[in-house]
Amino acid sequence: PTAPVAAAAAALCVLAVSPGQAWAASADGPDGPAAYETAEGAKPVKGTAGSGDGPEISPGTYTDSIGRGEKKYYHVDLDAKSSAFISAVAAPEPGSRVKGVGEGLKIRLETVDGSECDGGTEPQFSAEGAAYPVADYATRLIGADDECQKAGAYLFSVEREGPETSDPGRWPLELRYMSEPGLKGGPRLLPGSPDSDEEPGDDETPAPVTSGEKRQAHGGTGFNDAGALAKGVWRDRIKPGETRFYRVPVDWGQRLNASVELGSANSPGEYPPTIYDGFGITAYNPARGRFEDDPFVSYTPDESAQAAVYTPTVDYTSRFDYSTNTPCLAGWHYLAVTVSPQLGKFFKSTAPLTLRVDVTGTAKAGPKYAGDAHAAGFGVSDEDKEQAEKGQNAAEGERSDSLRIVAYVGIGAGVVLILGLAVWTLTARRRAEALPGAPGTPGALGGPAGPGGQAGPDGGSGTV
Structure with a gap:
């Protein structure tokens, strides 16, 4: 039975190291700024110019395209109990004219x-001449004071606005x-408003996080492959014209x-030029609703x-507070960092980024939903927090969870196998010892000598 036991042990060793394979380094991307990657498995649809024959969409992710000045319609069936958040992301190619x-x-x-x-x-570009993904949503909020509380058919539309001189x-x-x-x-x-560690109306931005060793972040091209961040200081690199x-x-x-x-770059002279709207950061809620602040700042290469x-x-x-334009939802919040293509004058390859992330306030119990909110994409789980600490994107997080389950199942099966082999051995x-003439039993060939060194009862030789 030695060989089966060794094989089982080797299988356990393979299972034990398998999860680490999820961290294999990915291949380097193209030389230019990376374009937005749509969700894997998203369903292609074609919105229509007229509202009467638009395709029907249900909870999920879809892909389409839109031309300058075009408006597209889609049909949505809503119930009278659930709130709906339907977002649109327009992703012009990096370097396009806007x-x-x-x-x-x-x-x-x-x-x-x-x-x-x-x-x-109406999400718009905030930086002159910089093309980057813009996103926001339309909502139907249960409990709002509008005409959209009833169950029935609704129309969702996306219109692209821009001058004739923009990207064709x-x-x-x-x-x-x-x-x-x-x-x-x-x-x-x-539900009532949860207690908060901040004073009501205190919107003054706290000082950024400064302590802790910089960890490596892995920014994605869009919402679908965004790299996770936990509280702390992170570093990454970005190409001019990239988000x-x-x-x-x-x-x-x-x-x-x-x-x-x-970070600063090599200054081209005594009076380096200032790039207005040089780079910026945009924040989104879990349903891809854009928060009102969308700051882009100027950049001078010597600082x-x-x-x-x-x-x-x-x-x-x-x-339901009209002073807040974006509903606040628990779950993954997204940060989109954009660097103007004009910074290519100072950075020939990539520019250094430092991200300082803090989550203030104490987590509270959420509202009592009538369904599984986390499965719908809302809320924070222990797995989400673990992914943030590891800096994983969604695909890496799912892969780690799957490998962990496989490892647990495999290790459990291996333990059962080894125990079974031990019992079998x-x-x-015991069966061999119970057989007549088995070595080590009374009367067996070559068994112990009889008294006085005489031959045993089986006729074996004793001492002469």
Whole structure:
């Protein structure tokens, strides 16, 4: 039985090291700025110019494209219990021409008779001449004072706005429909505002995190492959003209305080030029709703520069406060960092980024949902926190979870196998000892000599 036991042990060793393979280094990307990567498995759809025959979308992720001045319609069936968050991401190719202010998307959700829901948005580019992914959503919030509380058919639309001098090409479009479960007892039983460690109305941005060793971050091209960040100081590199995405778990009662620093470059002379809107950071909630602040700052190559965001407290009731344009939801919050292509004058390859991340406030119990909110994409789990500490993106997190399950199952099966082999070995030995003439038993050939050194009862030789 030695060989089977050795094989089982070798199998356990393989299982024990398998999870580490998820950290294999990826291949280097192309020389130019990386383009936005849409979600793997997203369903292609084609929105229509007329509202009567648009394709139907349900909770999930979809891909389409949109041309300059084009408006596209999609059909959505809503119930009377769940809140709907339907986002659109327009992702022009890096280096495309954009005007800046006044160019972007108009996102709407309305009833079939033309009554608009209150949650429409108009995300626009904040930096002159810098093309980067822009995103926001339209919402139907249960409990809001609008015409969209009933179950039935609704129209979701995305319109691309911009001057004739902007990029003539079609932009990839990613749509995501998230359905938030209703509350137990219905919208009348709204939760109270959770206690917060900050004073009400205290919107002054706290000082950024400064302590701790810098950890390596891995920014993604978009929401789908964004690298996770936990509290602390992180480092990464970015190409001029590129946007890198990161995600941070933020729970009920908490706020995200994040800043990004772009290091200095070799100065081209005594009076280096200033690049207005040189780089910036944009924050999004778990449903890809953009927070109002979208700061882009100037950059001068002989000194570093910093941009920062401070999101509102994650509070369910804040969605009904019209002073807050973006509902606060628990879950992954996203940070998009963009560097102007004009910085290519100073950085020939990549520029150094320092990200300082803090989550303030104490996590509180969330609202009592009537369904599984985390499965719908809302809330923070222990697995989310673990991924943030490891700096993993969503695919790496899922792979680690799968490998962990496989390892647990395999190790359990291996233990059972070894125990079975041990029992089999012991049983085989006992059976062998019980056979007549077996070595080591009375009367066996070559057994112990009889008294006085005489031959044993079996006729074996004793002492002469």
